[in-house]
Amino acid sequence: MPAFAENGYEGVARLPVTIRILLESALRNREAASVTDAHIEALANWQPGGRRGEVPLTVARVVLQDFTGTPLICDLAAMRDAAARFGKSPELIEPQVPVQLVIDHSVQINATGPGSLRRNTDLECQRNRERYEFFKWGTQAFENLTTFPPGSGIVHQINLEHLAQGVGEDGCLCFPDTLVGTDSHTTMINGIGILGWGVGGIEAETAMLGQPIYLTAPDVVGVALRGQLREGVTTTDAVLVIVERLRQVGVVGKFVEFHGDGAANLSATDRSTIANMAPEYGATTGFFPVDGETIEYYRNTGRSGDQVDLIEGYFRAQGLFGMPAEGQIDYSDTIEIDLSAIEPCVAGPKRPQDRIALAALSGRFDALYQAPVQDGGYDRDSPIDTRTPVTGSAAGGPTDLGHGDILIAAITSCTNTSNPKVLIAAGLLAQKAVAAGLTVPHWIKTSFAPGSRAVTEYLKTAGLMPALKALGFDVSAYGCAVCAGNSGPLEPEIEDAIRQGDLVCAAVLSGNRIFEARIHPALRANFLMSLPLVVAYALAGTVRTDLSSQPIRSDPQGKPVYLTDIWPSNAEIEAALAFSSDPETYRSVYVSQTPEDRLWDDIECPQGSVFDWKESAYVAEPPLFRDFGELPSPMKPILDARALVILGDSITTDHISPAGRIDPASPAGQWLVSHGTNPADFNTYGAYRGQHEVMIRGTFANVRLRNALVPGTEGGFTRIDGTGERQNIFDASRIYRERSTPLVVIAGKEYGCGSSRDWAAKGTAFLGVRAVIAQSFERIHRSNLVGMGVLPCQFNPGDSAASLGLDGTESISIEGLEHPPHPGSDARLVATKPDGTRIEATITVRIDSTMECEYFRHGGMPSYLLRNILFADDLGEGEVR
DSSP states (O other): OHHHHHTTOGGGGGSOHHHHHHHHHHHHTTTSTTOOHHHHHHHHTOOTTOOOOEEEEOOSEEEEEHHHHHHHHHHHHHHHHHHHHTTOOGGGOOOSSOEEEEOOSOOOOOOOSTTHHHHHHHHHHHHTHHHHHHHHHHHHHOTTEEEEOTTSBOHHHHIIIIIOOSEEEETTEEEEOEEEESSGGGGGGGGGTOEEEEOOHHHHHHHHTTOOEEEEOOOEEEEEEESOOOTTOOHHHHHHHHHHHHHHHOOTTOEEEEESHHHHTSOHHHHHHHHHTHHHHTOSEEEOOOOHHHHHHHHHTTOOHHHHHHHHHHHHHTTOOSOOOTTSSOOSEEEEEEGGGOOOEEEOSSOTTOEEEGGGHHHHHHHHHHSOGGGTOOOOOSOTTOEEEOTTOOTTSOSEEETTBEEEEEEOSHHHHTOHHHHHHHHHHHHHHHHTTOOOOTTSEEEEOOSBHHHHHHHHHTTOHHHHHHTTOOBOOSSOGGGGTOOOOOOHHHHHHHHHHTOOOEEEESOSOOOTTTSOTTOOEEEEOOHHHHHHHHHHOBTTSOTTTSOSEEOTTSOEEOHHHHOOOHHHHHHHHGGGOOHHHHHHHTTOOOHHHHHHHTSOOOOSSSOOOOOOSSBOOOGGGTTOOSSOOOOOOEEEEEEEEEOOSOOBHHHHSOOSOOOTTSHHHHHHHHTTOOGGGOOOGGGGTBOHHHHHHHTTOOTTOOOTTSTTOOSSEEEGGGOSSEEEHHHHHHHHHHTTOOEEEEOOSSBTBSSOOTHHHHHHHHTTEEEEEESOBOHHHHHHHHHTTOEEEEEOTTOOHHHHTOOSOSEEEEESOOSSOOTTOEEEEEEEOTTSOEEEEEEEEOOOSHHHHHHHHTTSHHHHHHHHHHHGGGSOTTOOO
8 A cells, every 4th residue: 555655646645544445455456357447546536525436345254144144055055056957067156255154143032041041052953953954064065164153152243353353364465354244233343443344145145256345435424533431421322322423414325434532542342332333323334443452452352463463564564553533534524423421321212323311211201102103102192100910920920011111131232242341331230239139020031142152251250140140131142132033932921911901011132123023022112222221221120210310229128229329430340341351261262162062063964065955944945046047038127017015214124024023823924834833833034034935925024014005004914006905915916926017115215224134135026026116225225126136216305105196006117217227327207096197206226336237137146146157158258248
């Protein structure tokens, strides 16, 4: 980079650090056909308000979690089958970069309390045996695939503590560690100066097979952090303020870089907490440059001395070392946030960007109880203090339940379990609570799912695990657990009382995925908060207590105990932090075996380069290549389509993609029963991501989905042609398929926000949806739709389904489409009512790059990749397939 700057590019030093990393990748891969001088010029001459062209990033590696990894490995296995059918070697299909898969999304919290870790891991391996056999086959079949077994931790924390090396080496060449991952919170790695972000499995497949990730050269927003957090304020509080502020400003699709004195004062784990929630504030990245804090983190987590020296030496040599001061870099925009002004807070009850000051939580819940649904409320007119008897409860169980009662309290997910500071704070608070004689009501389902085994080790060494266990926070799993929707069942009598009283009960958790029906379908209010607040609210038992001014509860002598009485001081937290910085602890947890590891060792490992597909509820050959040919089929026009659903704003991938528990009466449940699965043995939807028959039937089946074609109804229902009896969405899609009628989805703003689940796009495509027309899209989901051959189109500002009068009775055509569509081209939406009235509007085709045009022309990214692998040698010089 310094040599490049000396050759006429002196302005490089003022480029955002993330732009310089993209530029380094382009320079290093300049001789590859996919990188041109125009790409290099676009990055070298990046200007804060300049024009934005398409640029490539060739990543060093790819990380997968098992839910999204299952369909991806299925795709690769199906590609090998297709290669064999065309007389090609199956081994042509092989990841070209290291791929690291961590099994972290499958474990469910069925058991809590002593012995729950072994019980939950045992159940996990029993339920997912077929999937895990498939992963073991993949590990032996693909040279560049490494699998971390169940019970290792979560992908993001293993990435931070172990996988990330800061600098990669290829012979004598050194380069920055860069990656993409199949989880939106891959951005956690930005906290230690590594550029990476979440993509769908479809994009990850591209990177795995040696292709660059293409993106529009981004705007880069600089966030200048100032000051320091005050006593009693956690990094979780800070990130919730940052999420709220950046959502207000609007950073969707942009890179964010943190800088300034406040950023320099944050630890690497504090930075990782903030970077983790980039999807919540809408950015592609939440990046912190490499500096002394970063180097210290690498050293404290067990990297070798030589590797630590290499990281520091490399970034200094490239002019990329150190936290930039304010004004040192030219950003597209700069935002200032004063850390010293931040107060304790939480977020929810439905979205992680909806911040609530701690003192306002109880009042906010009461207000939402009566507020209309369109305002985020629950639209209730009954008294909020009404309580419902619990019948059949075991001895000592609750006699009644009320609105706002907490029924799940979970220390879970990547938002906080990477951060020793808040983990230790939770342990110290628990210790003080136990000393005060406080207990958690035993009917609250408490669980602790650390991000890695290292967490348990340093909490044990600090003497904090006994207090957490005494309050019910035993280690129940090493995995995503509750945050992934795997909270397990509540007691039947409790669920009965919730239904009978139509209660708005709550979950409190340290995880960020608090969307409707995500945590548990019976719980309507989910609140994200710091780990010590999770413990405190579990003690209180209700979100209707104002912990800033009211006692949590009384001790055994009747004396009220307040949050301030048990909240640990910063000095106490700092004193215990030393236990989290022992390099040997981190080295040992990644080499030592546990009893849970032996469960993985006992699973069969199929052999061979081609997978022997057997009848299975869990993995099946995907239908991607059934009609695959050497050349792509001509693109069919979208004429006389019907709206499958008409949806509102902030439709998340949780609303679209199957997630959580499966109702035996649902189309997916009926399919499983018809294929020999007892409802008692149902797994979660996530575990079936390798079985398209289950996943198609669960697409748009979320119990909180509100489709305007069936007003007043929640769930996966629609009406054929917008009229008549309601049908479940899967059955309706099959009726349309029999008629050869194409389908469209119509939606509002922020369509597809949330996690980067590729099944939100795959399920949409397999239902027969040809286009999604929305007011705006979330970045990953829009890209995934293109990757599955579904056309994303955007209404012009001011237009929407409501303003145009679309009600689902229309036949819909998209006219004026180019073949294939060009980036940013316009088309014409023509909707014809039953009486012949025509509604017309201009829409923008949201295919955003020339590579996306190619993917779409081939019917999707998998077909494009497979054709280029299998038939590249058949092309003559100068030919383009």
